[in-house]
Every structure is written in structure tokens, then in C-alpha cells.
Amino acid sequence: MAFELDGKSYETDEDGYLVNLEDWSEGVANYLAGTEEVEMTPAHWEIVNFLREYYDEYKIAPMIKILIKEMKNKFGPEKGNNAYLYELYPSGPAKQACKIAGLPKPTGCV
Amino acid sequence: MNKFMAKIVVLIFALVLLSPFVVNAVRGVMGSSATAIDLVLPESGECVKDKEYMRANHMDILKEARVKTVRDGVRIKDYSLKNCQTCHTNRDEFCDRCHNYVGVKPECFECHHFPTSKERKERCEGN
Amino acid sequence: MAKEKIEVPKLTGKIEIPRIKPGAALVCEHHKAKEQMLTELGYPSALVENWQEKAIAKMRELLNKYKSLKLYLDVCVRCGACTDKCQFFLGTADPKNTPVGRQELLRKIYRRYFTPAGKLLGGLAGAEDFTEEMLKEWYAYFHQCSQCRRCSLACPYGIDTAEISMAAREIMHSIGLGTKYTDEIILKVFNVGNNLGMQPKAIKSSLDFCVDEMKEAYEEKGITNIDVKIPMDVEGADILLVVPSADFFASPHIESLLGYAKVFHQAGISWTLSSYASEAGNFGMFTGSYDGMKKVASRIGQAVRDLKVKRLVIGECGHAYRIAYNFWNTLTGPFDTLDPKYPVPQHICEFTYDMIKRGAIRLDKSANDEFVVTYHDSCNVARATRMGDMPGGQFEIPRAIIKACCNKFVDMPQETIRENTFCCGGGAGLLTDEMLEIRIKGAMPRMQALKQVVDSHGVNFYVLICAICKAQFTKIFPMYGFPMDMVGGVHQLVSRAIIL
């Protein structure tokens, strides 16, 4: 599977996750967000960027709790919770945010 | 299960499945005609119906006679148990042999007296 | 990708047997495994040319290797006792999702190629050629079995559909047909060590975070002298704890990990996790592959020897405990180096229960006063394992722990718990997004049972001891109108109630 963006073709898996992580760009992220019906706000970008940084180091997305803590640090305690995360990424931050950030889909019992 | 155990299990099943043969072998009737029964038949050889019919249906005849007698008060002399006795004199040598052989217990003798050969003998001696 | 709306069954609190709708479950299908995955696992990379021949040959091999398969293909009388037992039938109404309907898919092929009656009489004897169409049905329906064994309980001969679907999955693999979800995960275990593909460094990061969190939480309460550790790769520790890798990553799984750590801390026993054996789960069972299962399990035996531990304890994971309890000793044993005074392996619930009984840990029930708790018996724990010495300990021990941790506990209706429990709907390789519709429908019976106690007793916390169940229910609950954070682990309750 693949999609076209600005004349370039991007390979994805069946669920629409990027196959080659280096293909990722902000434009691609915006496009993927569109497929998920998510409108990217600065808060969304914070999460995406954090996910990518974490992934660079650990080769996996951070667990939700780490993500929540990061948000608490960035946006303050009232937004550092699960509910706010789901507000941003209604289908679940682990999967939806990872997709937009160009990370592979988490597997296993999650 | 190892092969030895498996063989034992097969053997057990074989014994169960072949039990009719096994039982007869144990009783020592294998290969012989010990199954034949010998009846003491009356000399005259003439019954109320032919032999084949009587073998299969004598119980119906007797039952019919019973119903007719008890319910309707009609006695059919030919078909009465008493009439049987005129030729078939001994219960043990005639009736019981077959009944025992195939495992049926007729209700006739619960009320009617049908003497055995031994009883007849005693009666004769007593007279 | 616009998502089509999936119709979620209405909750009435009653589980009704539907009228059949043939083909109703063919709404979604697993993604197929990629060529490179199959090759790496040692299977043909795509459907082989002479697949029919190969499949029959594989089937012959399995018939000689598994008594269960050989026997269960022969003895079914189609009495129908199992037909209303499978959650996937109750949810989808597809008669090929009844246990016997599913088995018949394989039995038809068995009759056709392995029985005199089938060879001679064909369809009249219930035999069928292995056609491409049949293979499609195999792929669909054998991947809609969660190996929960509810059918085996109902069967007068104990026929276990799990055994049959495992065989079918192995046969399909042998001709180059696998599911992406399961195969990808098995490869991750082979290559990295766990289902999530978490490198040791990432696990360490998660664990460090958890330790800090616990510390902060106690500091917030003004307690500063408590320092619960989560050790990893400590050679010579008394206990090796093996948990599903989701416990390092997902919510609410991670809350139970905190619970385990606190129990060990309070019990004062040295323990460790292993970055090599960082997965209790074993998806080898889901593909039916004995070799795959053995290779995954071998990491456990290796870690036991490398870390020179004395005891082996398993975290909250359903099929993992089945494999640990029943298969590890065969697959990667004998565990001669472990202390024979303790069960090998031991479930974390057995360990905690033991500590509670001995008074080694104390619990403050009031810490969970906000909850009215019910317990979901995870299918593999309930019908394939035991805890403690008595048969049925797997039902009693978790409940005993829960009752020691909270004041309000209610059981769901009897016919849906203990040995009669329903699968969550996500077991045995179903826990993947493309199967969402089947997962929703498969969860229906459990949701109905839950609905009953939510309405009658105000149940607001649903605890269980399985990583798959936790992931499945956190996803499914909101769709049925229950809050996601209603789902938790038994040791999540322990974590909240334990007095350090």
C-alpha cells in the first residue's frame, strides 16, 4: 500500500503506518493526521515530536505514563492526564499518535 | 502411552469385543453342536396346527384361548392347556427345554399346573 | 482512511442464543503475514504451488504427532452441546463459528483424505475436497478461535477446538499462509526478546520511570523512606519474575507491575526481571507451532540458568500462565536448579496470596473503597491451569486476594465465571485492529454479564489477570458504554491497598 503526496510516493502498511521511517516529514504527518481526522495543533505537535525523540533513542514509543508525565511538564497538571491525551488522539495515543509521528504500530498485548 | 501399555489396552478391548466367543470357548462348547436341544416329542406327531406354526405361535393360541375363556366364557377345548397335556405329558422334557434355552418365562405355569416328568412318576407310584 | 461504523450489540444483561446467519463472521480478516516474515520464520514465503498436497502431508504428520487431533477428528457426534458455547458464535451468529462448525472445516478435509468412508463416498460421508474456497474459510474461521476451551468443557468427549485450530494454523503456515499480527510478534521475540520489541534500554527506561513515580507518589503523601525497586538482570536474586512485556508499556498493565514490585519489596525477598526473558507470553501457541513455542520458551530456561535464581514467578498473563504451568517444564525444563520447595513456576497471585496468609504483607481495604469490584476469570487461567494445591485454586486465590484488598466484591452470573468463563474476545492472535469487529462481537457475552452486575450492584471496577484481556477490554469497554479505566489488574488493587 502507498499514498501520493506532492508527487512523491510513500509506502505504508495495511493500517496506513509508514513503512520507511525516514520518509517522515511534517507534510507527511499532516497528511496522515488528515486520514485519521485529526487536526494538528501545537499540542498535537508536541506529542508527535516527543514520540519521535523518544523513538530515536529507545527504538520504541514511550509508554503512555511517560507521555502523560511529559505533557504535565509541558502543559501543566490539568492537561497531564489520559483524558486530555484521548481528546487529542481519540483512537488512542499509542496507535494514532504513533501513526502520525511515522513510528511503527506497537504490537503485542497493547 | 508406550507400546507395551498400548498392547495391553488393545488386548483388553479385544477381550471385551470378542466376549461372546471367549465365553463359549471357556465353557468348552467351541466347535461342538452342544447348542442343539432335544425335546421329548409325543408319539402321535399330530398337533392342532403344523409343527412350524406351533413353534412360532403357540403362545398366541394359548393367549387367545385364555382371553376367550376368561372374558367371554367360551372354552376352546382344542386350544386349552389341558388339551396340550394329553400329548405333551412332561413340562420339563418339552416346554421348559425351549423356554430355558431362549430365556423366556411363560406366565402359564404361574396358575396352571403342568406336571413335570418327575411329578408324573411319583403320582404313578403313589397310585 | 475513513473508518466504517461498526454496529455494537445492545446491552440487555441477557445472553441470548441467536438464530444462525451463515457467513456473518466474514466481515473482516487478518492481514496476511509478509513474505519476509514467513521466510524468517522458516516457512514458505507465499502460498506454495502444490499447497493442497503439502497441506495433506503436514496434516498426516500432525495426526501422528498429536493424540488430541487424531482423536477429536474421529469422535465428534455433532450432538450440538457446544453450539451455544462459543462467544464468537453468540456474537456473530455465524454457524461456522460454533465449535463444531469450526472443527468440521478441518474434519471434512480429514474425512476426504484420511478415512475410507470419505475416500469412497465423498460428500455423502461428509467429506470435501481441499479447494481454494475451503482454504479461505480455514483462514477466516480458524483465526476466529481464541483457544479459550469453553467448548471443550461442554463437550461430552472433551473435544478441544483449540487443538484443532492450532493444527489448522500450523498446516496453513506450512504452505505459506500466516497472519501478520502473530508472526510479526513471534519474530520480535526471536530477535529482540519480547512481543513489543522493546530493547533492554527501553525496558530500563520504563522501569526507572515507574520507580520514580512510586517514590513521588509516596513523597506526595509525606512518606520519604520508601524506595521500591524494580531490579533487572540481577544475578543470584531469589526470584525471577517473568511478565508479559505489555506490563512494561501499556496501561493499565503497568499498574500491576507496580503491585508486584511492592509485594516483593514488602515480602523482603530479592527478585529480578530479565531483559533476555522479557516476555511471559508465547504466541507460538497461537500459530500452533511446537518448535516456535519451544524457541520462545527457551529464553525462560536460559534466563533461569544465567541469573542463577531459585524460584520462577509469572506475572498477570493468561495464555502465558497456561504455557508456563503446563508446557515450560516440557519445553525448556527440567528446572533442576530451582528450589523444589516452591511450585515451578508459581503464579504471582499464588505468591501474593501466600504472603497475605502468612501476614508478611498487610492490606488496607479502605484504599479501594471507591470501587465495587468484579473479577473476570481469564479463560486460559481458568480452564488450563491451577493455582495452589486444590483443583479450582485458580478461581479462589485471585478472589481471595481481591477480597483482601477491597470491601466490595461482587461476582458476575455463575454461568459466565469460573470454569464457565467467557473469553474477552481478543485471545490467540485476535488482538489486532483489523479484527476489531469480531473482537467487539466476541466480547458481547462478557459485556452482557458485566452489564447485569453494573446495573444490580453498581460494579465500577473490573479486575483480571491477563495482558490480552486488559488490552482488549480497555479498547472494547468504551464502545459498550463502560469507561476505559474501569479495567485493571488484580495487583493494581494490591498496589493501592498494600501497606508499606
Place this chain on the structure above:
Amino acid sequence: MLSTCYTFSAYFAIVIFVLGILCKVWKYAITPNPLKISLTPAPTNAAGVILRVILDASLFNSLFKSNKFIWLGGCALHLALLIVVASHIRFFVSPVPELIMLLQTFLQSIGIFIGAIFLAPIGYLFIRRVWVDRIRFVSIFADYFILILLFCIGLSGITMKYFIRPDLVAVKTFIMGLISFSPEPMPTNPIFITHFTLILILLAYFPFSKLIHSVGIFFSPTRNQIDNSREKRHVNPWDR
């Protein structure tokens, strides 16, 4: 001619029946159990497992727990089969054992009802199979065939007992001849010939049909394995 033909057919059917079942038993016995798969809660010792299997085989314990309607039909059918087979023992041994005589007396006293006892459960199971949509869906021809076969055997048996009687002495002599390898003439009653033919079909069909469940039930690993995986190491014979 008839006698020779039937004597050969009878031995043929018996050989298929016995060898067929023994082959299955052998196969079930030697096929390995690579892993422990007992369905728990399960007994933790051998005595418990034996009891579990006996309860399943005699009282259909598992079926009772899972479906009362099928249990009722199944129990009635199997009990009727048991009674009928037991009452036929009188044709296979001479003299007839006292216990069988007692049973025989009892059966004689209930008369024609014995027929209902045998035929009713078959009819019930047949109707259930057709009636319940999900069971109808999974049923195959063989399922109906076996019910019809048993029904016909029962019907011909009842006909012989109450309407068209064969010469029982000849029947027993014939059967005793068969099992002592000294063949006797075949009785010529047409109903007996039908009855006997159907039974030979049943015997020869038995090992290849679902009737093999009667043997298989003793080999089911989910039921007959002891729940002691942790205490005793189970070794996979093909992976030592």
C-alpha cells in the same frame, strides 16, 4: 445358500468390527501427547482421573453440565441400547444367566413399551437435529443415517417380538452356531433376516463412523490427563 451367505457375511462383519475397533484403539493408544492439555479444574491424581472418565462415560457428566436436553436424549438412547443389548445376551449364552432371566422377565412385563423406550429417544434426537437451526447446520448425512439405521433395527426387533415371530430356538441355534464356529441354518423369517442384515451393516460401519466415540471417550487427553504438570515433568516423546 442363504445360510452360507449369511454365515460368511456375519464373520466378515464381525472381523471388520473387531479389527476396525482394535486398529483405532491401537492408534489412539500409541499416538503421543506432546503436551499436557488437561482441562482444569482437573483431578490431581490417577484415581480422580479414573473417576472423571467413568462419570463422563457412564452418566455423561460433562454433557449434563452443558445441555440438559441433549443429555436427556442421549441418556435415554444409551440406556435403551444397554437394556436391549443386555436382553440379547440370552441368544449368546446357554444356559441363560439368572440375571438376564430377571431382566427378561421385567421386559416381558412392560410389554410393548420397551419399543417406545428404544424408539422414542431416537425420534427425539432426530427431531432435535432437524429442529434446532444451528444443529441442523452442522449435521451431516452420517448423523441422520445412524439414527435411521438404529430406528430400523429397533422397529424390526419390535415387529419380531410382537407381530411376526421367528422361531426363537432356530434363531438361538443359528447364533450359537456362529459363535462356536459350527454353523447352523439361518432362520427364514423375513423380519429376522432384515434385523440381522441391519445389525451386520451396523457392525461393519461402526469403526469407520462417529460411533467410535464409544471407544474414543477413554482416550481424550483433556479429560484423562492428571493435572500435575508442575509436580511431574511431562516429556514429549518426539522431542526428547
